[in-house]
Amino acid sequence: MTLHRKTIASPVGELTLVASDDGLVAVLWEDDAPDRVRLGTLTDTPDHRHLVQAERELGDYFARRRTTFSVPLDMRGTDFQRSVWQALLTIPFGETRSYAEIARQIGRPTATRAVGAANGRNPISIIAPCHRVIGSNGTLTGFAGGLKAKEYLLGLESRQGRLVA
Numbered sequence: 001m002t003l004h005r006k007t008i009a010s011p012v013g014e015l016t017l018v019a020s021d022d023g024l025v026a027v028l029w030e031d032d033a034p035d036r037v038r039l040g041t042l043t044d045t046p047d048h049r050h051l052v053q054a055e056r057e058l059g060d061y062f063a064r065r066r067t068t069f070s071v072p073l074d075m076r077g078t079d080f081q082r083s084v085w086q087a088l089l090t091i092p093f094g095e096t097r098s099y100a101e102i103a104r105q106i107g108r109p110t111a112t113r114a115v116g117a118a119n120g121r122n123p124i125s126i127i128a129p130c131h132r133v134i135g136s137n138g139t140l141t142g143f144a145g146g147l148k149a150k151e152y153l154l155g156l157e158s159r160q161g162r163l164v165a
Helices: 049-062 079-088 099-105 112-120 147-157
Strands: 003-008 015-019 024-029 042-044
Touching (some): 015 049, 079 099
């Protein structure tokens, strides 16, 4: 199956969008670890409908004109990973959850570490908002885009609108 790719500029650095004909498969960071999300062969198709929609919606998000996304998603992972990623989609804009809260939400209250690992493999960053997951004590924890990007995204979504460059 062919996967389509488009690279866009954003306030948190260059993002690579990847889509299948069924939906968005990935939003990858400029310095993403090559083995974090395994995708196979990608073809540059900047006018692919899901990539165009994702670019438009991300642009609106960064401009503070959008708080939810409607681009179709094609999540690829294990059943457990997909359950975690689906839970991420339920975290409202401007709110955070802990790894333990996500574990309880998916019915696996003792799987906090596994939730953290699945969160780290989330291929659809920003749209499936893994940046909204924080440590139980409120600290910012690891993030594929880096803690500076996580802080920026949380600032973008905060009621105070504090953006850290």
